[in-house]
Amino acid sequence: MTHRQPLPADLFDELCPSALLPFRFGDKWAALVLRCLEGGPRRFSELRVPLHRVTPKVLTQSLRGLERDGFVTRTVHAAPRPAVEYALTPLGRSMLEPLAAACAWAAEHWDELLDARERHTAP
Amino acid sequence: MTHRQPLPADLFDELCPSALLPFRFGDKWAALVLRCLEGGPRRFSELRVPLHRVTPKVLTQSLRGLERDGFVTRTVHAAPRPAVEYALTPLGRSMLEPLAAACAWAAEHWDELLDARERHTAP
DNA sequence: CAGAATCCGTTTAGATACTG
DNA sequence: CAGTATCTAAACGGATTCTG
Numbered sequence: 001m002t003h004r005q006p007l008p009a010d011l012f013d014e015l016c017p018s019a020l021l022p023f024r025f026g027d028k029w030a031a032l033v034l035r036c037l038e039g040g041p042r043r044f045s046e047l048r049v050p051l052h053r054v055t056p057k058v059l060t061q062s063l064r065g066l067e068r069d070g071f072v073t074r075t076v077h078a079a080p081r082p083a084v085e086y087a088l089t090p091l092g093r094s095m096l097e098p099l100a101a102a103c104a105w106a107a108e109h110w111d112e113l114l115d116a117r118e119r120h121t122a123p
Numbered sequence: 124m125t126h127r128q129p130l131p132a133d134l135f136d137e138l139c140p141s142a143l144l145p146f147r148f149g150d151k152w153a154a155l156v157l158r159c160l161e162g163g164p165r166r167f168s169e170l171r172v173p174l175h176r177v178t179p180k181v182l183t184q185s186l187r188g189l190e191r192d193g194f195v196t197r198t199v200h201a202a203p204r205p206a207v208e209y210a211l212t213p214l215g216r217s218m219l220e221p222l223a224a225a226c227a228w229a230a231e232h233w234d235e236l237l238d239a240r241e242r243h244t245a246p
Numbered sequence: 247c248a249g250a251a252t253c254c255g256t257t258t259a260g261a262t263a264c265t266g
Numbered sequence: 267c268a269g270t271a272t273c274t275a276a277a278c279g280g281a282t283t284c285t286g
Contacts, residue, residue: 005162056270
């Protein structure tokens with residue numbers, strides 16, 4: 001016996017798109033945005049500080065995507081002064097847990113990955 | 124007090140790229156490929172079956188990326204007959220756990236997300 | 247068998263500047 | 267303040283064809 005269990009005939013029927021979703025549930029910055037909202041609602045300009053390397057256009061895109069998928073809400077306050085607040089929905093909040101697990105993994109294995117990458121380019 | 128804790132000044136220093144990594148650690152199919160290798164080494168043509176919707180080029184790209192980052196190994200066997208086997212490294216295997224958590228989340232909340240998306244396009 | 251080569255269309259990101 | 271508008275560049279994904 002050279003091989004163990006057979007693979008399913010079509011992984012898309014089995015896993016897709018659910019398996020893909022958490023890894024591509026939006027755009028490049030979605031994960032970071034969600035984490036920024038962990039501590040409570042934030043305004044656009046507040047989010048721009050930690051994400052200052054993301055242009056406003058891209059940040060807006062990201063937020064729109066997350067809003068569309070039900071991860072965050074967008075609330076406009078006219079008074080006392082113009083402001084827009086983004087907040088996590090229960091769905092968005094429920095995503096924080098697997099997200100944190102993935103981030104913890106990354107933090108722990110980041111070095112190994114960099115080593116592997118370096119070894120690959122300069123053997 | 125309108126707001127809670129302050130956000131870090133630069134999320135990139137704090138989290139990036141580690142926070143981004145698990146969500147974009149390669150390409151679109153990387154997660155699926157890793158899951159295919161969970162049960163043991165597989166040959167290219169074996170992987171093509173469950174991933175038959177991915178063209179060989181893209182699958183190769185994916186595998187090369189995973190190899191570069193130390194998630195999988197690529198072994199060429201000349202005898203008894205030409206074959207190439209891909210297998211998980213310990214690093215790749217360690218990724219399976221957070222991956223499974225994320226997939227479980229997706230399976231559980233997939234409906235909610237679809238609902239949200241539908242409600243958004245057709246309110 | 248296990249890809250490589252080529253071409254191509256779409257999506258995504260980023261820079262820059264401007265506005266209700 | 268909270269974006270929008272434009273433009274450009276790159277990445278990504280896919281179809282097709284070919285090869286050691």
